[in-house]
Amino acid sequence: MRSKYETFKIGIKDVAPHLLSVFPFGIIFGAIGIELGFSPLFTYATSLIIFGGASQIVFLQLLSGGASSLIAITSVGIINSRHFLYGAVLSEYLQKLSLIKKLFISYFIVDQGFAVSNQYFKKNPTEKFNHYHLIGSGIILWFIWQVSTIIGIYLGSIVPEELGLKFAIPLTFIAIIVNELRKFDHVLVMLISGLAATFFYNAPFKTYIIISPLIGLFAAMIINRLKK
Amino acid sequence: MTWTSIFIAGILTYFTRMSMVTLIRKEMISDNLRKILNYVPSVVFPSIIFPGVLLDDFGAFVTISDPKIFGAMTALIIGFFTRNVILTIVSGLSSYWIVIFIF
Numbered sequence: 001m002r003s004k005y006e007t008f009k010i011g012i013k014d015v016a017p018h019l020l021s022v023f024p025f026g027i028i029f030g031a032i033g034i035e036l037g038f039s040p041l042f043t044y045a046t047s048l049i050i051f052g053g054a055s056q057i058v059f060l061q062l063l064s065g066g067a068s069s070l071i072a073i074t075s076v077g078i079i080n081s082r083h084f085l086y087g088a089v090l091s092e093y094l095q096k097l098s099l100i101k102k103l104f105i106s107y108f109i110v111d112q113g114f115a116v117s118n119q120y121f122k123k124n125p126t127e128k129f130n131h132y133h134l135i136g137s138g139i140i141l142w143f144i145w146q147v148s149t150i151i152g153i154y155l156g157s158i159v160p161e162e163l164g165l166k167f168a169i170p171l172t173f174i175a176i177i178v179n180e181l182r183k184f185d186h187v188l189v190m191l192i193s194g195l196a197a198t199f200f201y202n203a204p205f206k207t208y209i210i211i212s213p214l215i216g217l218f219a220a221m222i223i224n225r226l227k228k
Numbered sequence: 229m230t231w232t233s234i235f236i237a238g239i240l241t242y243f244t245r246m247s248m249v250t251l252i253r254k255e256m257i258s259d260n261l262r263k264i265l266n267y268v269p270s271v272v273f274p275s276i277i278f279p280g281v282l283l284d285d286f287g288a289f290v291t292i293s294d295p296k297i298f299g300a301m302t303a304l305i306i307g308f309f310t311r312n313v314i315l316t317i318v319s320g321l322s323s324y325w326i327v328i329f330i331f
Contacts, residue, residue, distance in 0.1 A: 017312075017313035020317050020318070042230070042234070049234050049237075050234065050238045051238075063233070069232070072237070077240040080240070080244045082244075082272050083241070083248075085265075085268045085272060086268065087245060087247060088252060088268075092254060102246065102250050106242065106246035109245045109249070115273075164324065167296060167320075167321065167324055168317065169276070170296075171316065171320040173276055173277050174303045175303070175313040175317055177269060177270060177277075178304065178307035178308050178316060180270050181304075189267050190270050190271070193275045194277060194278030196275070197276070201279045201283055208275065209276070212271070212274075212275035213271040213272045213275050215271075221264055
């Protein structure tokens, strides 16, 4: 049985490689906020209060482009609606916790943390303090996101745009799913949701981010039925 | 006004994170549903990867010789064989830069 602290440290260690892309992305975000004409405080506040990379960029872009607050807020909600799926997957592993602990941990549920902690939970289903893995991965991601946003706000303009550091995000997600490429049904489902996302990319309010995974899950349902 | 919208967007985002964790009970998840939930990473991440690689900032298709396609293919191959996250990201980014800065 691993202790709380050990599990916490494994969570940090497991997600650490992904900081390689989270860190530059945070810098880019901070720089974009300033470039769009927002104050350092306002730009930083989105990292603390919303804490969701891509949705923060869209939020500031829409506001600076003259969109209404309602449109900006709706877009953030839709982009982040993928967390419903993460929560549904994680609920099983967190269900014995008290409500307060659940509410605390929830704030730290983000893409990379969800991905690595979910893998850990599947491999270690009987460990008692598994949720400390998610706290570890979540807190370090949170910390790096806050720090990199602040660095980006003040120093982001010296990072050359030609570096195309935004590309680090698709790469970090490729690193997450690359192991599943060994399973044919997963490959099929990935292709379906990926192509659906490309097809629906221009749908209003960034709805492709939730439509495509749902199409993918529906495909997974059919595949599972056919397998029987 | 815009400060209010940050808070509303933040509360909304927090709601997407906490709702399922607090509302779902184990008995609500059937074996079939659990099987489907296994696919969540495989449906969410490609939905971000594909447009991120295949489309440009304006939502139009990039050409086949785009550095992003080269970088993503390199990352896929290196990641598949090494199963190493750092190598996947570094190989993808460096091959992307090679195409941008050398060719």
